[in-house]
Amino acid sequence: MKLSIERSALLRSLGHVQNVVERRTTIPILSNVKLEAREGTLGLTATDMDLSMAASEDAAVAEPGATTVSAHLLFDIVRKLPDDCTVELEQRPDATELALRAGRSAFTLQTLPADEFPAMKEEQLDVGFSIAAAQLAKLIDKTRFAISTEETRYYLNGIHFHATRGGAAAMLRAVATDGHRLARVEVPLPEGAEKLPPVIVPRKTVGEVRRLLEDGAETVQVGVSPSRIQFVVGRAILLSRLIDGTFPDYERVIPTGNEQIATIPAKAFTTAVDRVATISTEKARAVKLAFSDGQVVVSAVSAEAGRAVEEIDAEYNGSPLEIGFNARYVLDMMGEIDGETVRLEMASAAAPTVTRDPADSSTLYVLMPMRV
Amino acid sequence: MQEDHPSCTVATAPVRRILHIDMDAFYAAVEQRDDPALRGLPVAVGGGGPRGVVTTASYEARAFGVRSAMPGAVARRLCPGLVFVRPRFDAYRAVSRQIRAIFLAWTPLVEPLSLDEAYLDVTDAARGGPPAMAIARRIKDEIRAATGLSASAGVSFNKFLAKIASGLAKPDGLSVIRPERAIAFLAALPVERFHGVGPATAARLRAHGILRGADLQARAEAELVALLGRSGGYFWRMAQAQDDRPVEPERRRRSLSVEETFAVDRRGREALAAEVEALAETLAERLRRAEFRGRTLTLKIKLDDFRILTRRTTLPHPVADAAEIRTIATALLDRPGPPSRPVRLLGLGVSIGDAEADARQLALAL
Numbered sequence: 001m002k003l004s005i006e007r008s009a010l011l012r013s014l015g016h017v018q019n020v021v022e023r024r025t026t027i028p029i030l031s032n033v034k035l036e037a038r039e040g041t042l043g044l045t046a047t048d049m050d051l052s053m054a055a056s057e058d059a060a061v062a063e064p065g066a067t068t069v070s071a072h073l074l075f076d077i078v079r080k081l082p083d084d085c086t087v088e089l090e091q092r093p094d095a096t097e098l099a100l101r102a103g104r105s106a107f108t109l110q111t112l113p114a115d116e117f118p119a120m121k122e123e124q125l126d127v128g129f130s131i132a133a134a135q136l137a138k139l140i141d142k143t144r145f146a147i148s149t150e151e152t153r154y155y156l157n158g159i160h161f162h163a164t165r166g167g168a169a170a171m172l173r174a175v176a177t178d179g180h181r182l183a184r185v186e187v188p189l190p191e192g193a194e195k196l197p198p199v200i201v202p203r204k205t206v207g208e209v210r211r212l213l214e215d216g217a218e219t220v221q222v223g224v225s226p227s228r229i230q231f232v233v234g235r236a237i238l239l240s241r242l243i244d245g246t247f248p249d250y251e252r253v254i255p256t257g258n259e260q261i262a263t264i265p266a267k268a269f270t271t272a273v274d275r276v277a278t279i280s281t282e283k284a285r286a287v288k289l290a291f292s293d294g295q296v297v298v299s300a301v302s303a304e305a306g307r308a309v310e311e312i313d314a315e316y317n318g319s320p321l322e323i324g325f326n327a328r329y330v331l332d333m334m335g336e337i338d339g340e341t342v343r344l345e346m347a348s349a350a351a352p353t354v355t356r357d358p359a360d361s362s363t364l365y366v367l368m369p370m371r372v
Numbered sequence: 373m374q375e376d377h378p379s380c381t382v383a384t385a386p387v388r389r390i391l392h393i394d395m396d397a398f399y400a401a402v403e404q405r406d407d408p409a410l411r412g413l414p415v416a417v418g419g420g421g422p423r424g425v426v427t428t429a430s431y432e433a434r435a436f437g438v439r440s441a442m443p444g445a446v447a448r449r450l451c452p453g454l455v456f457v458r459p460r461f462d463a464y465r466a467v468s469r470q471i472r473a474i475f476l477a478w479t480p481l482v483e484p485l486s487l488d489e490a491y492l493d494v495t496d497a498a499r500g501g502p503p504a505m506a507i508a509r510r511i512k513d514e515i516r517a518a519t520g521l522s523a524s525a526g527v528s529f530n531k532f533l534a535k536i537a538s539g540l541a542k543p544d545g546l547s548v549i550r551p552e553r554a555i556a557f558l559a560a561l562p563v564e565r566f567h568g569v570g571p572a573t574a575a576r577l578r579a580h581g582i583l584r585g586a587d588l589q590a591r592a593e594a595e596l597v598a599l600l601g602r603s604g605g606y607f608w609r610m611a612q613a614q615d616d617r618p619v620e621p622e623r624r625r626r627s628l629s630v631e632e633t634f635a636v637d638r639r640g641r642e643a644l645a646a647e648v649e650a651l652a653e654t655l656a657e658r659l660r661r662a663e664f665r666g667r668t669l670t671l672k673i674k675l676d677d678f679r680i681l682t683r684r685t686t687l688p689h690p691v692a693d694a695a696e697i698r699t700i701a702t703a704l705l706d707r708p709g710p711p712s713r714p715v716r717l718l719g720l721g722v723s724i725g726d727a728e729a730d731a732r733q734l735a736l737a738l
Contacts, residue, residue: 177736177738179735179736179738180733180734180735180736181736182736248738250738252737252738253736253737253738284732284733286732324732326733350734352736366736368733368734368735368736369734370732370733370734371732371734372732
């Protein structure tokens with residue numbers, strides 16, 4: 001194998017694939033990236049056996065061939081090379097080392113044979129559709145903060161995607177919940193996605209797809225089989241296992257008849273909750289919201305530190321209501337409210353609260369209160 | 373206890389009135405109360421099986437040397453007529469609720485330590501009311517009237533001394549350690565009686581000629597820290613009667629653990645597994661007494677070079693009984709493998725993970 005490639009191109013693709021590699025793995029070759037030199041291209045692949053990322057870049061290939069080398073090591077080396085240089089990679093037949101040369105720098109890296117590199121089992125992808133990158137980014141951004149990290153409820157460790165009819169139009173929905181809060185967002189159903197089965201895409205895959213979208217691609221090709229999902233973004237291909245489980249019937253926990261309704265300026269609300277929660281010393285920082293005619297009072301108490309209170313003008317016509325929330329949950333959610341105001345639909349201090357962005361009817365959040 | 377004493381060593385802060393109330397042989401006493409046939413007999417409450425340990429022994433059994441945490445077989449050997457009774461935690465909890473109601477009628481500052489033991493800060497009640505010692509006596513009377521059981525009470529100006537005081541005259545005792553007597557009292561106290569001094573720490577202290585509180589009082593704080601680490605500073609302050617820990621009502625516990633420092637380092641899987649089993653029994657008992665539940669079990673291993681390994685696992689349900697703790701803790705010992713170096717300390721604890729951290733957070737009905 002012998003080739004030369006622009007440092008910037010190599011760095012971009014290594015950046016995509018090296019992130020998939022687990023820092024700690026008991027199988028040595030899973031620390032490596034597979035390099036495959038074909039006519040005019042260098043292919044790079046990394047996998048953790050649940051997720052595999054393949055990228056390719058233009059390269060001047062003198063001798064085709066394949067090998068594997070430590071992904072993080074190669075990434076760190078290429079990162080530290082000067083901008084605008086050309087990188088030469090060469091492995092002689094039967095050699096166990098890969099030579100890397102750039103300008104006056106030379107590295108010799110240990111390799112493992114490419115034919116020992118594990119591949120994720122291929123599966124026929126029955127459903128395929130194309131979605132605008134901006135739409136996919138929205139589905140991810142507005143829900144991922146609510147993904148559960150609790151391993152016992154593994155079926156909540158990802159974003160649930162499914163096709164639905166939201167009123168007249170068919171929609172593609174994304175939902176995530178950790179059991180305390182829930183985020184739901186929908187976009188028009190892309191053509192070809194009508195047969196999409198309900199899937200749960202793991203947290204790590206969600207993060208990797210989102211990073212690929214940063215590169216400025218306009219559309220993403222999505223392929224789905226019963227146990228796999230594939231995203232093609234530009235020249236990068238991400239293939240992932242789906243979470244093998246059933247997402248709970250989340251519609252049941254979204255109340256429809258909440259009648260205590262407040263509309264609050266979003267920015268003032270966010271900054272008030274953030275400021276007031278500073279006083280709280282516990283791990284789960286609770287804030288109390290006291291609603292009365294025309295205002296909401298945000299407050300927090302700490303036995304050790306003291307008290308904090310802040311008043312905000314708000315539209316509120318319900319009966320006086322006091323309700324507590326985890327400040328972190330409020331702030332996570334407010335981070336995804338883009339409009340000028342936020343609308344809280346409450347029933348009581350112990351019942352789920354629905355939150356909406358009046359400027360964007362495609363999103364909906366549910367927050368469970370804290371006792372305060 | 374009525375007035376502030378100018379000779380008091382903590383004269384800068386107002387002198388507090390702290391009670392420590394401790395039910396006498398609690399589980400056994402409840403059993404003897406509810407079953408007249410058991411009265412006057414040596415009774416041990418605990419698991420009766422081959423692995424069972426004594427949870428609580430009645431005073432009749434204690435006369436034979438039966439102690440809590442003692443294996444059942446040992447207890448039977450000491451006291452052939454010992455009557456083993458299975459614990460009835462519902463009954464103990466009911467009594468616990470009764471005594472807590474009595475405490476709360478005197479002060480909101482009640483810090484329960486377990487079902488049968490609590491600290492009370494009665495500083496406010498004693499101001500203009502009956503003296504703290506009279507309050508303690510009335511609480512004991514009210515407990516007897518409401519439950520038919522006896523309690524011992526300790527009265528002092530901090531938690532550490534109040535707890536020592538309640539142990540001075542058990543059962544049915546009442547003792548007071550006054551501020552002006554505290555330093556002299558502590559000087560005479562054997563170091564083993566200081567809270568947190570186990571056999572291993574006591575042995576180290578003895579090796580340095582520290583046998584009583586007076587020996588602790590005579591050392592510089594830095595010297596004790598050099599000898600014992602951070603806990604050296606704690607013992608130094610206790611020996612000076614400086615314990616400003618407040619009585620904390622509604623303490624929200626996040627973890628409960630037990631540990632054992634070995635007088636001789638333990639080597640090899642078999643020896644360690646035996647210690648893990650013993651710790652599992654003790655931990656299970658402590659969990660029951662404190663009514664604490666958590667899903668994360670942690671095994672702490674301190675090696676002879678003072679490196680600490682911690683291994684933990686989180687279960688889908690709260691850790692249940694001694695058998696389950698034993699099984700999981702042994703698995704933690706074996707995964708990834710028993711330590712290769714000699715071990716000077718083993719610890720076992722149950723904690724509440726982040727996800728279950730705050731009971732105040734309500735959950736969606738998913």
